[in-house]
Amino acid sequence: MLLTLSTTHQPATDLGYLLHKHPERTQTFALGFGQAHVFYPEARAERCTAALLLEIDPVGLVRKSARQGGAFDQYVNDRPYVASSFLSVAIAKVFSTALSGRCKDRPDLVNTPIPLTITLPVLPCRGGETFLRDLFEPLGYAIAAEPLPLDETFPDWGNSRYLSVTLSHKVRLSDLLSHLYVLIPVMDEDKHYWFGADEVDKLLRHGEGWLKDHPHREQITQRYFKRVRKLAEVAIAQLMEGEDPDADAELAAKSWQKLAAKKPVSLNQQRMAAVAAVLKSHHAKRVVDLGCGEGNLLKALWEDRFFERLMGIDVSFRALETAKKRLRVEQIPLHQRERLQLMQGSLTYRDERLIGYDAAAVIEVIEHMDLNRLATFEQVLFQFAQPPLVVITTPNAEFNALFPTLEKGHFRHQDHRFEWTRPEFQAWADSLCKRYGYQVEFQGIGFESPEVGTPSQMGVFVRQEERQ
Numbered sequence: 001m002l003l004t005l006s007t008t009h010q011p012a013t014d015l016g017y018l019l020h021k022h023p024e025r026t027q028t029f030a031l032g033f034g035q036a037h038v039f040y041p042e043a044r045a046e047r048c049t050a051a052l053l054l055e056i057d058p059v060g061l062v063r064k065s066a067r068q069g070g071a072f073d074q075y076v077n078d079r080p081y082v083a084s085s086f087l088s089v090a091i092a093k094v095f096s097t098a099l100s101g102r103c104k105d106r107p108d109l110v111n112t113p114i115p116l117t118i119t120l121p122v123l124p125c126r127g128g129e130t131f132l133r134d135l136f137e138p139l140g141y142a143i144a145a146e147p148l149p150l151d152e153t154f155p156d157w158g159n160s161r162y163l164s165v166t167l168s169h170k171v172r173l174s175d176l177l178s179h180l181y182v183l184i185p186v187m188d189e190d191k192h193y194w195f196g197a198d199e200v201d202k203l204l205r206h207g208e209g210w211l212k213d214h215p216h217r218e219q220i221t222q223r224y225f226k227r228v229r230k231l232a233e234v235a236i237a238q239l240m241e242g243e244d245p246d247a248d249a250e251l252a253a254k255s256w257q258k259l260a261a262k263k264p265v266s267l268n269q270q271r272m273a274a275v276a277a278v279l280k281s282h283h284a285k286r287v288v289d290l291g292c293g294e295g296n297l298l299k300a301l302w303e304d305r306f307f308e309r310l311m312g313i314d315v316s317f318r319a320l321e322t323a324k325k326r327l328r329v330e331q332i333p334l335h336q337r338e339r340l341q342l343m344q345g346s347l348t349y350r351d352e353r354l355i356g357y358d359a360a361a362v363i364e365v366i367e368h369m370d371l372n373r374l375a376t377f378e379q380v381l382f383q384f385a386q387p388p389l390v391v392i393t394t395p396n397a398e399f400n401a402l403f404p405t406l407e408k409g410h411f412r413h414q415d416h417r418f419e420w421t422r423p424e425f426q427a428w429a430d431s432l433c434k435r436y437g438y439q440v441e442f443q444g445i446g447f448e449s450p451e452v453g454t455p456s457q458m459g460v461f462v463r464q465e466e467r468q
Contacts, residue, residue: 001054001081002121004041005176009114012048016040017106018173019050020097029094033057034080036090054090056080082122082162085185091177099181099206101174116176118167122148125163125187132163134216135183142168178206186223199225200235200317212239230346236415237316237368267446271456272300274445275361275391278460280306282389284359288313290347290381291365295323302327302340311357312342320344348376350384359389364456367394367416382436382461390438390461392429393445397421398452422453429459437464 007015016023023043029036034056042049056079079086092099103110125132129145136143144166147159169176182203203211203224211217218236225231275297279287285308289297292312301307314320320342324330327340345351347365354360360381369377381390397419400406411419420428422442429440438461444454 001056001083001087003052003054003083003087004049004119005052006042006047006049006117006119007114008047011045013043013045014106014109015048015050015173016043018098018103018109019095020103021050021095023048023050029090031090031093033086033089036094038094052087052090052094054087056086078124082124082188083120083184084124084188085190088181088184091181095177098173099177101172110174111172113170113172115170116168116173118165118176118180120163120165120167123163123165123184123187124161126161126189127187128161129163132165132187135186135220136167136179138215139179139210140169140171144168175210178208179210181206182211182220182224186220189223190226200231200238203235204238207239230349233346234315234317237314238318267455268296271363271393271445272297274443274458275363275393276300276304278391278443278458279359279361279389280304282359282462284357284389285309286356286358287311287361288354288357288359288385288387289361289363290354291315291362291368292323292342293319295326295342297361297363298323298340299326308339309357310340311353312340313345313347313354314342315344315346317344348373348380350380354380354385357385357387359391360385360387362390362392364393364395366392367411367413367419370417378432378436382432382438386436386463388463391458392461393456393458394425395419396444396453396455396457397424399449399455401452402449420457422457425457425459429461433461438462439464 005015005019009015013023019038021027021038023040026037026039029038034054037051037053037055039051039053040049041051058080097103101110123132127134129143129147132145133143146164148162148164149155150157150160203221211220214220217239218232221235221239222229222232225235279301285306287301287307287309288311289301290313292298292314293316295312298310298312301310312320312323314323323342327342329340329342332340343353347369362381366374366377381387395412395416398421400412400419403412406412426442429442432438433440440462441460443458443460445456445458446454448454
């Protein structure tokens, strides 16, 4: 398998410094599945080209796969000839310094966009040229792609799923290598190795600065993990961390704060106070916070000795690490450790640890779920865990009309899958009550507009047998 990387940056031979590979030498690197060779077909001041030639041992690949229970059982396959996850691994191994954006001899050049052209003679792409363009055009690449026939001697057979591709862009070398590292296996929708949670960190590290804002980030993430849903959910959640969907709500509510002649209180503070008040009014001393994020609610409840046992669950490992720091978990005395626990987990999987709490809090979480998966969450919470009390808050879409920077039809947060009006939220809540035996009351959170209500809305669900 061959990849070439060319530049016309002057002097073009600076490419050797960026790649940490001397243009006058051929270098060979041993890999677990074969060898990688780096050489320069041309190295002139006007133009320089580096080539990465990947030699995969098909016999050794099958034998190793058989020993480890892998997927390769045929000596004849396409892996030695196509750009696949093997190439991504080779890029990470052979060009590790360039990928990380380091260059001792040309430090200024590392952060300089330079004209670069990549050629991939045989690229498997499930989705064809359209998907290729969906991936690379938003990143600014010019693309030339030619479909390869199944067999040149039998043109009637049509084209294969392989493309001959050239990508051109004025971009930092480290960014280009990161794009290739992530997107090559995405196009192939396959990986040659087993992967686990550490693969999330790899995706976030190599996707930093571009993946979060990519219009197809969800499809990229799902295919990167070979549609392993749980890992894709973790990655998406961590990608979207740090954004504040309340920012426009705060701005829109300033006039109400002034009219009320009160000291400004953030919407998040009002939300936490409202939820805590509901929990206390129902004597819920043991609370599980589903989708606890960075621990805002847990911190508010932890500081109130009324609450005897708190559990926070979130899909994002990074958010939980932040919550640990915010709550100073490591400093909690041993005799109080059982009062607070944090756990990584998905809200759409049944877990025995969810059972036994007086209440479940679901604060600004449901709007991050796909509507077709909301039903699974409903079953986990209302049918499986069945807490006596459930408190759910979610944005009020009607209030969005007051946001000065939000375009009509857009959501407050780019990871929101939906935002409901008050009637829509109430209709959903009423249907839950009928199916699972709860009763619900509704409250608004935040400063209220007579026309569109409050920025956040809350449903308080009480299991009917608890009222008897």
